[in-house]
Amino acid sequence: MTAAQRFERAVSLMHAGEHRASLDIADGLLSENPRDARANLLSARMLHIAGRHAEARRRLDGIAVEGHPERERLENDIRVMREFGLFQEAFPRDAAIGMARARERAPAHLRAGAVADAIAAALRERRGFSLIRIGDGEGAFVSLGAEDEARFAALYAHNRRDRAQIWFGGAVDPNADPWISQARTITDAIAEADIVGLPYPSWLEHEYRIASITGISALTNALRASRATNGHTCTQLIHVELHNAGLIQDLLRGQRTIGLISCHQELTRLLPEAFGIADIEFHHVPGEKGHDHLLPDSATRGEHWPTRYRQIMADLSSRSLHGRLFVVAAGILGKFYCNQIRRAGGVAVDLGSIADGWVGIVSRPGMSADLHLSRTARPSAPPNDPPSDLALGAFVRDILESGSKTALDGSFVAEIGDLVDQHSTRIMAPEEMLAEAYQPDRRRLLDYRCGTGGWRQAIEGMGYAWRGVNYLAGMAEGVRAEARAETGIDFYDGTALPYPDSSFDVVFSFQVFEHVHDPRGALPEIARVLKPGGRLIGSVSYLEQFHDYSTFNFTPYGLKLAAQSAGLRLSRVYPSYDVFTWMGRRLLIVTRSRDDNKLSAMLSRENVIHEEFLKYGARMGHTPAEINLIRLMFSAHFSFLITKPDRGDGSHDADGDASRSR
Incomplete structure (x- = not known):
């Protein structure tokens, strides 16, 4: 096996959670070529994940930068890995997962039923309310002070480029104004929201298992973002839980008119048919560029930031929204829409990818195939990424739904x-x-x-x-x-x-x-x-x-x-x-x-x-x-x-x- 093939094998093992085996291959490559840049970076990554930070730093010191054909890129990769190690030292695996578990155990952490009750109460009382969900994308732009930003400057810049590519393709410089100034206010939106859906422990466990630099640090920062001790939280998957329990459907059936911020024009027909809604105030936003292989051209066409964003924010801030329910599915910018709706007296619910499911598009792992509101055929998944989560869920569901009597040994x-x-x-x-x-x-x-x-x-x-x-x-x-x-x-x-x-x-x-x-x-x-x-x-x-x-x-x-x-x-x-x-x-x-x-x-x-x-x-x-x-x-x-x-x-x-x- 060639050195290149062995390196690719090591990367595959890393993604499979076999960190020790990945490290062994990388170190084997370094025994043959101690200044191999890729092997040193991979070895350092595995060592940082294992908490062996001094050894990881020695690997990074062994990289030959002088004369490298892509010196600037390599130097940045080294800075990112050094700062990832510093981040791991400050917030090791158990501490990060412990933060998520502590939130789940806190009295202010709500289950789906309590969240639905809070939304219904805000609608009855015609007062401002927002439920937003925070994941790795939002966590990448959380700002925790000048000292933290300076300490992890290269790591955070890397994370923000990664997430912005998914949302906007190459159309937005994620580390330059005016975008970065707006995006960093996600920390304020988290502090102001009535209920915040936060990353759950198994999500962090998964990111550590695949050794994701962006996933680990961004999710940890989402949990670090300022939130009052008694501020209500819930799982980031609350949108799925509300849907699966029929709770969001019950809320929609009680509304004569709603607001909708989404990339799916089709929902202006499907939602009234499904829930008897008389009128929908629709704000179209271009969908995530990273999902353009799943979404129709009409959903992704156009520029969300800054043009469309400023138009929608101007409209939402120009009038009172008291008593109106808004369904929002608009990525990180959707959190800012939710915040403005709350300030204007409306009730904003961040449903995210559930809106994709309502039109028959499966855009997230673990999403049920039964979310769709229409009877039209759902698009097939890419040939190299079979929808095994859906098939597995359907397999178990079909057996359980056909069950008529339980027989335990x-x-x-x-x-x-x-x-x-x-x-x-x-x-x-x-x-x-x-x-x-x-x-x-x-x-x-x-x-x-x-x-x-x-x-x-x-x-x-x-x-x-x-x-x-x-x-x-x-x-x-x-x-x-x-x-x-x-x-x-x-x-x-x-x-x-x-x-x-x-x-x-x-x-x-x-x-x-x-x-x-x-x-x-x-x-x-x-x-x-x-x-x-x-x-x-x-x-x-x-x-x-x-x-x-x-x-x-x-x-x-x-x-x-x-x-x-x-x-x-x-x-x-x-x-x-x-x-x-x-x-x-x-x-x-x-x-x-x-x-x-x-x-x-x-x-x-x-x-x-x-x-x-x-x-x-x-x-x-x-x-x-x-x-x-x-x-x-x-x-x-x-x-x-x-x-x-x-x-x-x-x-x-x-x-x-x-x-x-x-």
């Missing part, structure tokens, strides 16, 4: 039925269980086989006193050296943990047991170092494919038996990523050698597949426990809470059976 119900949440279908991730379990007087935590300590910052942020342990022989050489350099990590022989009995209040195990060669031998050691009443919290592979020397996948019942044999008790299990998306995504990676497929965006614990299970359960009249059992049966992973009895007879433990009443 009797032993599964008998053995696991009491271990799922009895009252709620909310999925709890391991880190959420950790946060819930925290007690100031029971805070000593062991991160079991912690690797390089990637969870440390998030766990310490919860208040725990963190300690990590690794099986030395089970680690790759490079990772082993990095782990040795990290304070707070111990090493053991894979058999006896190097701690006295009853040393820890909590043991955390995130996707580890599938890689342990003797899990039944490992659990008694964990039980030994746990204090009475202690907890083992984590997640494990169930229906996942072979990966990274995996040895055993647990069933919930198998984990229950293994825990019992170690003197522990499996107290709670939660479903996780659905197996259909997980396996389909892996099949696409295997057959296409890249991770940028539509199923990657569906990798979340509560995606459209899980929504179909919820709808099926509601139709069948199932209890939350029954729905949870069905979802658990079809999960690639599951999360668990295992407890150590307070006394040897196992009559009581610190699970807190009160937690079952949530």
Whole structure:
């Protein structure tokens, strides 16, 4: 294989989330040519993602700039990568994802029903209101002060060029006035909006998995943007949730006249037909240039910024809009329209790509094929990008919609039925269980086989006193050296943990047991170092494919038996990523050698597949426990809470059976 082919293989592995393998190839290329610019940049990128920043800087120092045929471009690429490393040091992976999770747990974070109620109340009271959604595009233009802008100048300029290309093609210089002055006011729009849809944890996880420079930093900045502690937020996917639950349809049916800002003229016919609207005030805007292969010429033709934008803003600011509902689908400029509508007394709802779906165009990964309001055929997807997300969703939906009776294995119900949440279908991730379990007087935590300590910052942020342990022989050489350099990590022989009995209040195990060669031998050691009443919290592979020397996948019942044999008790299990998306995504990676497929965006614990299970359960009249059992049966992973009895007879433990009443 040539050097060029090996480099492309390394890039493919990076996009597939195989960062270690990508780094190994890049470093192999550098062993042959230490000043290879592309290999050094790729190696630095992987090292920054891994938190090995000093090594990454050394890679960048090794790039030969003098005499390079594209010296100016290369110097800029190096500056971007250096600043990406600085950004990663300031906002590492767990901190960024932790911000998203903290927002979701906050009292001010609203579900779809509460958001719909807030919109309806504003319409009844004829007062100004705006719901806007912030993603990587808006996050790229968030401005967090002169010092932050100066520190990450090259990185932010790179991000803004990337996003502006999607919106405007090459028609707008994203780093020059008048555009940049306007775009930076997105921070003000975020602060002023009544409800802001923010990036969700699994989106950030995806961007880290594919090592996206723009995605990681732009989404993190979207979360960093100023928002009052009690300012209402919701998921960035709120437009999809409102539609799937029928809530936006209910709001539209109650309106005699509405405003519409969109690239789709066709909606002025479809919306009245679907919802009985008598009149639509329509403002046409050119659609995103990056979607011109999906949108008709009439939708993308013209110049949105600055000409059309100024015309629409002048109209919206010239009169009172009290009591009028506006549906807005206009990219980043749509957020400014929403803000102006609010100031004029109108009610603005940022529905974004739902407007595409209403005319039968699937413009986003994970979008349902059933959004369309017409019966006209939907355009086919590009030949190299099959609509696998739609096909998969339709496959599961068709099976569930045709179901007439639920038949679960009797032993599964008998053995696991009491271990799922009895009252709620909310999925709890391991880190959420950790946060819930925290007690100031029971805070000593062991991160079991912690690797390089990637969870440390998030766990310490919860208040725990963190300690990590690794099986030395089970680690790759490079990772082993990095782990040795990290304070707070111990090493053991894979058999006896190097701690006295009853040393820890909590043991955390995130996707580890599938890689342990003797899990039944490992659990008694964990039980030994746990204090009475202690907890083992984590997640494990169930229906996942072979990966990274995996040895055993647990069933919930198998984990229950293994825990019992170690003197522990499996107290709670939660479903996780659905197996259909997980396996389909892996099949696409295997057959296409890249991770940028539509199923990657569906990798979340509560995606459209899980929504179909919820709808099926509601139709069948199932209890939350029954729905949870069905979802658990079809999960690639599951999360668990295992407890150590307070006394040897196992009559009581610190699970807190009160937690079952949530």
